[in-house]
Amino acid sequence: MEALLNQWLWRQEYWLPPGVTWEDIKETENVLYPRPCHLFFGIPCALILVGLRFIFERIVALPLSKKMGIREKFKRKPSIKPILEDFYTKNGKHPTELEVLSLSAECNMQIRQVERWFRDRRNQDRSSTTKKFCEASWRFIIYLISFLIGVAVLIDKPWFWDQREFWTDYPYQPLVSSLYWYYMLQLGFYSSMLITLAFDVKRKDLKEQIVHHFATIFLITFSYCANYMRAGTLVMLLHDAADHFLELAKMCNYSKWKRMCNILFVIFALVFIVTRLYLLPTRIIYSTYYYSMLRFQPFFGYYFFNALLMILQILHMFWAYMILRMMYRFTFTGKLGNDVRSDVEDSDDSGQESKKSSEVEKKRGHWGSNNNCMSRKVIENGVIHNSHSKTS
Template identity: 55%
Template sequence: MYVGVRIPSVEVTSAASGRMSSVLDKWLWHHEYWLPPGITWKEMEDSEHARYPRPRDLAIAIPYAFVFIAVRFLFERFIALPLSKHMGVREKSRKIAPSQPTLEKVYATQNTCPKKSDLLALSKQCDIPVQQVTAWFRHRRNQDRPSITQKFCEASWRFAFYLLAFVAGLCVLLDKPWFWDQKECWKGYPQQMLLPSHYWYYMIELAFYWSLLLRVSLDVKRKDFKEQIIHHIATIFLIGFSYCANYIRVGTLVMLVHDASDYIMECAKMLNYAGWRRSCDVLFVAFSVVFLITRLIIFPNVVIYTTFYHSMEVFRPFFGYYFFNVLLMILQLLHIFWAYLILRMVAKFVFVGKIDKDERSDDEESDEAEEVEDGRMESKSASSTNHNGVLNKMTNGMRSKSNERNKLPKASSSL
């Protein structure tokens, strides 16, 4: 039974290790959770002619995640940064907060956005007007906000990965019978051989999401920061579960369906940061079409249908069957919700000619974010000062109550 690599231990700890292994065998790797009735881990052992997925394989994604982080650093510095200059990305001028040690200490250790009562106290302490204290904190916050170039570089990195992942997925799946006939996903299940191309497809996707999780604290901070963490963890969990249960044929289809639209969105963001409004609008329309087709037509009618019905022609239901299908249904409900938000944006663009806000964007802060004036939040309207096209609010992060309710986590590669 495959529960991981056996690590030699001293005689003193061998009994404890045995008990731990027994607990894992009983509560985590029990074959009834992961495999159909009548199949045990012993029947999934490798042979001279076949290799099957093993839980311990997933450990390789961790070191590869650090490789992704290193490659990303080099990519952003030597490719994305020169590209941003070539495409005309321009930084907005920012006012530098004057030296105020007392205010700086409060900003760094207590609160970056003090309340009105705190502002009054700081005003007396520093012997300057309240309006000046308010302006100092606003300028100081703006200094810490990420630059447009940084946002462009991050979008470039995601665009490069999603595009390569989508192309690689096509290369891996186009010649496979289950790409054209989904009943083939279950032929011989669960004793389906693990192909090297599928192994690397899974490990690369898993390592990429590990790298996003490890880097999330250093990336551009968005208002859906917690949602991003939850999404990355959920994605890692789902990829791992489908691998261990040998749902790999279906899993590759799911990853391909999601990667199909993500690189278009990231490219549209790049164009928006560079100020290429018309091209950005065209790509957003293309993204909307691809998203609606892949998430509302192909995903439910191909992927979910085969996991619900075609699989039952091969085996009886078990825990993994119910668990995996419930997760797919939850994902489909999210697709419907996101599609509704996208269609609202498209309708405004077609009939009104502009969009007041991005219903689907990951909300980012910028220099035009909300300002604190006398303890009240006063939102600036970006549409009154510039015309940034369809993705204006996607990338300039104007805060609104609607966006607080309608956060879009990065669900693109979730299984």
């Protein structure tokens, strides 16, 4: 496996500066350099973290959620309607008014009953508040531990204070055991997040999260193999600096501790902007883009590493826009709203949809209460036939 990777993926002309080979940074009795094979340990690390998360959520997070006052709302179970279930699965969760008319006639139900069935069915699919709280608790613990470990590992390193030290003696920088284990923790954590993504709460920024995780894993992997570990450790530390505040804010939000939630979100926003919109581009990206060329000529790895950093920076700008929009709302209204703290998964819409249903019913008059007389007229006139043709 290692020979195959070295032949097709870890080719020295891709990842090392011109004139440097893997043999030049081969480990000796006294000095150990980063090697691609070292990263295989990230796989068991990811599996271990998945197991630890399973244990933590049930032994620690679940009892903690009850102590913090989280109570689940009653979710009314929808009646068994094969036609409606088939439509829900194949056509979507939010039928149009014409589709509701068609389904009400097909199932011999009132319009309001069909709308209520879809509302109840959507609420059945939504993740519980307890599940969201447990996820946030696990991420809070991991981000906090990772940040504290990062500070302890890097505080005495010269490149922590002066980013030009990234390139001193590069690429002949020996592997430090503390940096290696810090890398394995980060690689295992982000890999475990990809493994459990299918079972986690679905959020509206899911695509951006997937891109972010893949870009981070590629950065960790490449920066280790090309011995960009000094820059890589600072990138990881800056990411962890803000994330644990966000997860703690989510925990307070689920527990209805609104004031504490708002305070933590403001702290998160300030730390996020300072670390990812100021320190990352002006200290790290500037060093990898400019100072590195004082040491060697640009090569494929140079462009690849900086491209991954720019992808992360674009994602940071996207999330910063969302954060600043929430901060603007908070400044002028005193509230952050329902889509705060980057936790933008769909929420329970029973109250909102009930109000909407009432308004629609008022506009319809007695349309839905008189045994669907109007819907049958529409069907006889062929309108619903056109709707069926469109959906099929």
